[in-house]
Amino acid sequence: MSEFSDWFKNSFKECYCDRGNLVDEKRFSEIIQLVLDNEADEESRAIFEEKIRTCVKSNGNYEREKCVQETIKQKLCEHKQEIPEDLANTIKKSIGL
Amino acid sequence: MSEEAVNKENQGTQRQKYSEKEAARVFDQEFMPHVNSMYNFAYRLTFDEDDAKDLVQDTYLKAFRFINSFEQGTNAKAWLFRILKNSFINEFRKKSKQPAKVDYNEVESYYNSDDVDESITTDLRVETVQHMIGDEITLAMNSIPVDFRTVIILSDLEGFTYEEMSKILDIPIGTVRSRLHRARNMLKEKLSSYAKEMGYNK
Numbered sequence: 178m179s180e181f182s183d184w185f186k187n188s189f190k191e192c193y194c195d196r197g198n199l200v201d202e203k204r205f206s207e208i209i210q211l212v213l214d215n216e217a218d219e220e221s222r223a224i225f226e227e228k229i230r231t232c233v234k235s236n237g238n239y240e241r242e243k244c245v246q247e248t249i250k251q252k253l254c255e256h257k258q259e260i261p262e263d264l265a266n267t268i269k270k271s272i273g274l
Numbered sequence: 275m276s277e278e279a280v281n282k283e284n285q286g287t288q289r290q291k292y293s294e295k296e297a298a299r300v301f302d303q304e305f306m307p308h309v310n311s312m313y314n315f316a317y318r319l320t321f322d323e324d325d326a327k328d329l330v331q332d333t334y335l336k337a338f339r340f341i342n343s344f345e346q347g348t349n350a351k352a353w354l355f356r357i358l359k360n361s362f363i364n365e366f367r368k369k370s371k372q373p374a375k376v377d378y379n380e381v382e383s384y385y386n387s388d389d390v391d392e393s394i395t396t397d398l399r400v401e402t403v404q405h406m407i408g409d410e411i412t413l414a415m416n417s418i419p420v421d422f423r424t425v426i427i428l429s430d431l432e433g434f435t436y437e438e439m440s441k442i443l444d445i446p447i448g449t450v451r452s453r454l455h456r457a458r459n460m461l462k463e464k465l466s467s468y469a470k471e472m473g474y475n476k
Contacts, residue, residue: 207455253411258313258323260313
C-alpha cells in the first residue's frame with residue numbers, strides 16, 4: 178500500500194457517477210498525473226487501467242494528458258543550458274582536489 | 275546553511291568519518307557526476323549564468339565541508355539538490371540581482387484554494403504543444419513562480435520521485451503531489467495563452 182492508496186480510492190470514486198461515467202475531469206487529471214509519474218501502487222494502477230480500457234472518455238483524457246506531458250518534458254529536456262567548460266575543474270581546484 | 279541543516283538529510287544514519295583520501299574519492303565519484311544537473315537546476319532558478327555558477331560552486335563547497343554527514347551508497351544527487359535548494363532560499367535569494375520574488379505562501383494559498391481550478395485550462399491541445407519549440411516552453415516555465423517551477427524541474431527534468439522531492443523540498447509528500455499538479459496546470463495555462471497570442475490554435 179503506497180502513500181496515495183486511500184487518496185486514489187476516494188478521488189477515483191468521486192470522478193465517476195453511479196452509472197460509471199466520468200463526471201469530474203479535473204480530479205481525474207490528478208489521478209492521471211499520479212499514474213504517469215509512477216506513484217500509483219499496483220492495485221490503484223490496475224483499477225485505473227481497467228477503466229481506461231472500458232471508458233472512451235477516460236481513455237481520451239489519459240492519452241491527451243500523457244502526450245502533452247511527454248511532449249513538454251521532451252522539449253524542456255532538449256533545451257538545457259550549456260555548462261561552463263571550466264566549472265568542474267574550478268570546483269575541484271577550490272577544494273584542493 | 276548550518277551543519278545541523280545538512281545533517282537533517284541524514285537523520286537516522288551513522289555519521290561517517292572519512293579519511294582525506296576517502297573524502298576526495300567520494301566527492302569525485304559520487305558528487306561530481308551530478309555537476310551538469312546541478313548547474314541546470316541552478317540556472318533555472320536564477321536565470322543568470324554567473325549566479326548559477328556561484329550557486330553550484332557554493333553547494334559543492336558545502337558538500338565537501340559536511341561530507342561526513344553523507345553516507346556512501348545513499349542518494350548523492352538528492353542530497354546535493356537539497357543543499358543547493360536551501361542555499362538558494364536562505365542565502366542566494368537575499369543577495370540576488372533579481373527583483374523581489376512573489377511571496378510563496380500567498381501564491382500557494384491562492385493556488386490551494388477551491389476556486390482556483392475555475393481559471394485553469396484543460397483544453398491545451400497536443401498539436402499546439404508539438405508545434406512549439408523548446409524556447410517557447412522554457413519561457414512559459416520561467417514565468418511561473420519559482421516554487422512551482424522547482425517541482426516541475428525536479429520531477430520532469432531530473433526524474434526525482436515524490437518521496438525524494440519531499441526530502442529535497444522539506445514538504446509532505448501529499449504537498450508534492452498537489453503542488454506538482456498545480457504547477458503543471460499553471461504551465462499549461464501559460465502555454466495555452468501563448469498559443470492564442472501566436473495564433474497556433476487557429
